[in-house]
Amino acid sequence: MILSNTKGQNKTVTDKFCISVTEDQLFKRINLFRVENGKTSIENSVSLSYVAKLHVDDLQENHPDTSICNLSSWSDKGEWSACCYNSYVPNPDCMWDKPKEITSFKYRGYELALYFEDDFDVDTVMQLIQSSKEARDMILTNGNYKQKKWICGGFGINDHYVSIWFAQRPDKEGSPGICKGEKLQVDSLEIKQVSFYLIVASFQSVKDAREALKRLKQNGYKESGILRSDSNIRLYINKFEGLKEAMYFKQNLPYTYNDSWIYKQ
Numbered sequence: 461m462i463l464s465n466t467k468g469q470n471k472t473v474t475d476k477f478c479i480s481v482t483e484d485q486l487f488k489r490i491n492l493f494r495v496e497n498g499k500t501s502i503e504n505s506v507s508l509s510y511v512a513k514l515h516v517d518d519l520q521e522n523h524p525d526t527s528i529c530n531l532s533s534w535s536d537k538g539e540w541s542a543c544c545y546n547s548y549v550p551n552p553d554c555m556w557d558k559p560k561e562i563t564s565f566k567y568r569g570y571e572l573a574l575y576f577e578d579d580f581d582v583d584t585v586m587q588l589i590q591s592s593k594e595a596r597d598m599i600l601t602n603g604n605y606k607q608k609k610w611i612c613g614g615f616g617i618n619d620h621y622v623s624i625w626f627a628q629r630p631d632k633e634g635s636p637g638i639c640k641g642e643k644l645q646v647d648s649l650e651i652k653q654v655s656f657y658l659i660v661a662s663f664q665s666v667k668d669a670r671e672a673l674k675r676l677k678q679n680g681y682k683e684s685g686i687l688r689s690d691s692n693i694r695l696y697i698n699k700f701e702g703l704k705e706a707m708y709f710k711q712n713l714p715y716t717y718n719d720s721w722i723y724k725q
Contacts, residue, residue: 512624
């Protein structure tokens with residue numbers, strides 16, 4: 461699907477490359493999550509999506525994520541440089557430079573890679589992202605990523621892996637199309653009644669959540685409550701019918717709740 465296969469040289473993704481409906485839905489949900497939290501939407505990059513798709517396939521087929529090498533690692537079985545990405549011997553360039561190494565995109569990319577043991581869908585991916593401060597910070601450019609400004613992203617999904625890439629420059633190659641034969645689905649989130657919950661904490665046990673809820677109510681947040689979905693136990697400080705109300709309320713919270721985030725259900 462690329463014009464050149466010469467290792468170490470920039471390559472151009474052809475117009476034959478496409479993304480699945482599920483990958484497109486994840487792209488849209490990531491953008492929705494960003495907008496809900498006061499961030500700008502990003503463009504879907506054909507170059508970054510190509511890198512993401514290569515990476516999930518490499519992870520599934522060759523398993524470079526073994527021993528001390530984490531999910532951002534790459535095997536030595538493709539037209540790229542092998543990369544053991546780990547916290548013991550930091551070498552972030554081996555991940556950051558993959559878009560430059562594999563495609564004509566000339567800038568760094570930053571990856572969020574996820575693994576699922578069992579079947580999953582876009583809702584499962586978003587729930588995992590929203591329950592992880594590190595993942596939320598990356599997507600919303602908070603915390604360690606507060607100096608970043610994402611302009612485009614790329615998305616790859618297979619049976620067990622998800623690869624999400626971000627970059628701070630636009631992709632001159634444009635955005636990928638959806639693979640032929642795949643039908644677009646109506647996003648049910650847009651047609652059913654929803655509420656916006658301002659989440660301030662997540663818990664492993666209901667007991668801990670109830671104790672935290674008691675403290676919230678004692679501090680004057682009478683509309684606070686516990687939101688349970690699947691295995692997630694979340695504490696919300698308030699809920700709203702509209703996004704703007706939730707964002708305004710969030711902006712006026714004390715610094716103690718600076719890491720709060722908006723969950724749409």
